[in-house]
Amino acid sequence: MSRTACALVLVATAGWAQAQALAPSQTTAEAVDWLRRIHQATETLSYSGTFVYQQANRSETSRITRRAGADGGVEKLEVLDGTPRKILRTRDEVRCYLPESRTVKVDRRREPRAFPALLPEQVGSLGEYYDITLGGTRRIAGYDCQAIVLTPRDDLRYGYTFWADVKTGMLLRAQTFNRGGEMVEQFTFAQLEIGNVPRRRLRPPREARDWHVEQAGVSPADLAGSGWRFGAELPGFRKIVEVRRVLRDAHPVEQVVFSDGIAAVSIFIEPFAGRAERAPVGLAGMGAVNVYTREVADHLVTVVGEAPAASVQRIGNTVEYRPQ
């Protein structure tokens, strides 16, 4: 009997496998609507909860608090394991609080659509690169959830399973899979309360008032105009933005971002001049994020993306400098 109980618990844990097995292979309008619902829930709900980020057999717990508002709302992320790093995000500003260096990194935009993101009207075009289908249902952190499965049509991107609350559309769990079907990353709420959140819980940390502030100083850029070429883009990855910013107070960097609607890849280009040492060329990563670095024409090219390592490398290898 106890063995049967064991099996049942494990079968329940293996919900993602079931969700994938049950999913039909063609994109359905219902599944696409679910993505819109999740997006809407993210924009409109107030909530507070604890979530676990898992990658490479490691997990880290964080607290998330969001207060909805006419101004786009405020969100706070607090890492609960190790150093208590915090992130505070509003519609047009993200502040990252790093206690070990007593630093606040500020990323602020001036464009009207401050942070380009997955828009409801773009959800439909995702179907060109992914089969979007409904998977199974299961209970997560006390909420009855529906699985929405995104199966990539090629090897250039990861697959995803999103589990959303049937009642509100709130995303309870997000899983990323490689082409072998192995999970590379998971975000999951362990506890969540949807409902009113008092304003005081979203105040900036008081202890950070005298910390050093690093402004990203984001401004528009034209990389093609300064001689940079990105070769043939990977199918489905379209350029969404080009900016200039400053890293760590001193390093001017140009950034161009490509996205297929759900995954994004950034190329950062910075001159070696002014850098104390050269960066190692190669591949690094954590979870679904891969980072590929190489040198091009005395510049350091860093490609960061939530895409398989081979895709990130391919994008990085198309970078060329051809001044006119």
Add this chain to the structure above:
Amino acid sequence: MKADISALMDGELEAGELEAALAALREDGEALAAWRMYHLIGDALQGRRMLALGCVARVSARLAGEPTLIGTLPADIVAPQRPRWFVPSALAASVAAVALVGWMALAPRSAEQLEVAVGGHTPIAVPAPKPVVRQPLTAATRDYIFAHQAYSPRNSLQGVAPYVRSVSAEAVPGKP
């Protein structure tokens, strides 16, 4: 039937029951699923790195390519051996650990040994793909991930949650 499968794994079935259980494994998908699940539990409880999950297909594929051995096996291989870990008391005591086991068994795989081909957009011109081992992120890479995260469409589905990647403690200290 699940009780029989469990008994089969423990070598506790009589000859007649054994026939029935083996027949069930051949024909009954549920019995086979139970068999695989019990082995997965066993592997996880013992902390084996090679979990039984999904290995059936891989082993079957390997077997299909192996030559058939003709002859008899030594008696000590054939003799039923009761696995030491699977005594009922040990299992009962482990029920509480099962949630954790499931967690471990289904946790995201380490991708540190991920191998990819170097060769850019012209893979055909590259004779032998050179494997590249993915290194752990250095702490300084966080700046790039933080700058990148603002443009990730994932934010529209998850809000601020994906930003945890840019403040994760898992990154190792180091220069970019």
